[in-house]
Amino acid sequence: MSTARRAGYRDVKQTILTRVRDKTWPLGTVLPGEVALAAEFGCARATINRAMRELADEGVLDRKRRAGTTVLASPLRHAKVAVPSVRAEIEATGATYRYSLVSRAEQPAPDWLRARLSLAPKAEVVHLRCMHYADNAPYQFEDRWIVLDTVPTALNESFETIGPNDWLISEMPLTDIELVFSAALAGTDYAAFLDVAPESPVFQVERCTWLNGNAVTLARMTHPGSHRLRTAL
Amino acid sequence: MSTARRAGYRDVKQTILTRVRDKTWPLGTVLPGEVALAAEFGCARATINRAMRELADEGVLDRKRRAGTTVLASPLRHAKVAVPSVRAEIEATGATYRYSLVSRAEQPAPDWLRARLSLAPKAEVVHLRCMHYADNAPYQFEDRWIVLDTVPTALNESFETIGPNDWLISEMPLTDIELVFSAALAGTDYAAFLDVAPESPVFQVERCTWLNGNAVTLARMTHPGSHRLRTAL
DNA sequence: ATATTCATTATGTCTATACATATTAACCAT
DNA sequence: ATGGTTAATATGTATAGACATAATGAATAT
Numbered sequence: 001m002s003t004a005r006r007a008g009y010r011d012v013k014q015t016i017l018t019r020v021r022d023k024t025w026p027l028g029t030v031l032p033g034e035v036a037l038a039a040e041f042g043c044a045r046a047t048i049n050r051a052m053r054e055l056a057d058e059g060v061l062d063r064k065r066r067a068g069t070t071v072l073a074s075p076l077r078h079a080k081v082a083v084p085s086v087r088a089e090i091e092a093t094g095a096t097y098r099y100s101l102v103s104r105a106e107q108p109a110p111d112w113l114r115a116r117l118s119l120a121p122k123a124e125v126v127h128l129r130c131m132h133y134a135d136n137a138p139y140q141f142e143d144r145w146i147v148l149d150t151v152p153t154a155l156n157e158s159f160e161t162i163g164p165n166d167w168l169i170s171e172m173p174l175t176d177i178e179l180v181f182s183a184a185l186a187g188t189d190y191a192a193f194l195d196v197a198p199e200s201p202v203f204q205v206e207r208c209t210w211l212n213g214n215a216v217t218l219a220r221m222t223h224p225g226s227h228r229l230r231t232a233l
Numbered sequence: 234m235s236t237a238r239r240a241g242y243r244d245v246k247q248t249i250l251t252r253v254r255d256k257t258w259p260l261g262t263v264l265p266g267e268v269a270l271a272a273e274f275g276c277a278r279a280t281i282n283r284a285m286r287e288l289a290d291e292g293v294l295d296r297k298r299r300a301g302t303t304v305l306a307s308p309l310r311h312a313k314v315a316v317p318s319v320r321a322e323i324e325a326t327g328a329t330y331r332y333s334l335v336s337r338a339e340q341p342a343p344d345w346l347r348a349r350l351s352l353a354p355k356a357e358v359v360h361l362r363c364m365h366y367a368d369n370a371p372y373q374f375e376d377r378w379i380v381l382d383t384v385p386t387a388l389n390e391s392f393e394t395i396g397p398n399d400w401l402i403s404e405m406p407l408t409d410i411e412l413v414f415s416a417a418l419a420g421t422d423y424a425a426f427l428d429v430a431p432e433s434p435v436f437q438v439e440r441c442t443w444l445n446g447n448a449v450t451l452a453r454m455t456h457p458g459s460h461r462l463r464t465a466l
Numbered sequence: 467a468t469a470t471t472c473a474t475t476a477t478g479t480c481t482a483t484a485c486a487t488a489t490t491a492a493c494c495a496t
Numbered sequence: 497a498t499g500g501t502t503a504a505t506a507t508g509t510a511t512a513g514a515c516a517t518a519a520t521g522a523a524t525a526t
Contacts, residue, residue: 021408033475033476045512046479046511050480053477064477067518067520068475068477120297182461183417185432185433201435201458203436223416227415241480276481277480278481278482280481282509297488299489299505302507303505331468
């Protein structure tokens with residue numbers, strides 16, 4: 001009558017999750033060991049192991065050798081933020097993407113940037129300013145600094161037809177990303193590029209990327225305040 | 234001479250990652266099958282499987298039955314955003330946390346909220362307005378709506394000493410979260426609470442949470458524009 | 467009391483094997 | 497050509513058994 005196939009790791013995960021959610025196993029509970037659960041579910045220890053390991057990866061459980069598996073405090077502490085390239089972000093909405101280079105300069109890294117990225121005193125960077133349009137409406141103004149010590153090939157690239165983000169993705173491996181979100185006022189500079197009033201709010205995302213501890217690039221991306229970064233999980 | 238223990242799944246992961254990064258296996262490459270790699274690394278197929286599966290989970294590889302495993306475009310598409318409670322967020326910086334309830338009202342859900350959370354026409358909500366201080370300086374103004382159909386116990390809670398977020402965490406399980414980040418102007422209302430000028434920018438995070446498809450609560454959290462939400466991966 | 471040693475225990479990882487399942491490519495009939 | 501059937505194939509999942517490793521707590525020595 002029932003569809004009871006043997007329990008797979010998904011079934012086990014689901015059941016454990018339910019028991020955590022309905023407080024059958026409240027906060028801090030140490031769950032039965034893998035062998036015990038394997039007996040209960042009638043499956044192999046490896047199956048229980050995978051279920052519990054994945055729940056631990058997802059932040060639901062905490063596992064320690066010898067100590068056993070415990071229920072963690074807040075089941076949902078983390079959300080994933082998609083970090084698509086602007087192009088992908090725009091094209092995903094069905095709009096037409098257009099890129100335009102505003103300026104390009106090779107220069108010594110300004111002090112604030114050296115401090116921010118822990119650069120050497122005489123580090124050189126390429127500073128780009130770019131615009132990204134969605135259906136010809138201003139979508140994002142991008143201030144981009146690329147560290148030449150880490151990415152020397154940036155010297156030979158004009159960035160007139162390809163955006164720095166798309167170029168870097170195809171050119172450079174990355175190991176770390178740091179994101180900072182904040183709000184600011186448009187001011188005269190951004191206002192002109194984004195076609196909004198200087199006293200209107202703008203939404204900024206700063207993205208630093210690193211390769212094995214060496215700074216690769218810093219991007220400061222500015223959107224009209226009406227822009228919304230949506231994410232789920 | 235070499236420390237060559239038998240390759241574990243971590244070693245396999247590392248080696249594959251290196252080959253992806255140094256373009257030994259460029260974008261779109263279909264990697265050798267699991268059996269072939271198992272032979273190369275001198276380990277069992279399950280070991281290769283785990284390594285590749287985890288890399289797929291991390292967004293480096295794409296796996297399809299029969300089609301094989303391919304190298305994905307952007308090695309870092311997702312970042313995790315920590316969603317701590319305000320209290321934890323403030324106390325993590327070493328500052329003293331203070332909470333204060335501004336207002337509390339039980340009312341029918343306004344139209345925009347009903348639409349936003351897909352509520353029934355006659356749904357009732359508790360609307361709270363709260364302030365969170367770090368070292369007695371305004372840190373966050375919180376507009377909070379709690380859906381009474383889903384959380385009836387909110388009726389009996391005054392929220393005068395405990396913030397709605399802390400209360401909900403201890404009270405309710407959650408299954409889904411949606412976050413929206415944006416920028417806005419303070420305006421007279423927020424300005425007074427956050428102690429900033431009305432024409433200054435504010436940073437807003439809207440958080441909807443759900444339990445099995447039923448809306449639990451919506452929080453609109455407003456910070457002074459200088460606030461920075463930092464995240465890494 | 468304090469430190470050291472050591473057995474115990476739960477998880478961590480690997481192996482070899484088996485069967486399931488999605489997808490493609492080749493084949494065949496129309 | 498077109499459409500449907502089928503076999504081959506790579507991954508997906510499960511199994512039992514084995515050994516590794518970290519953490520605990522008890523027993524022991526200082």
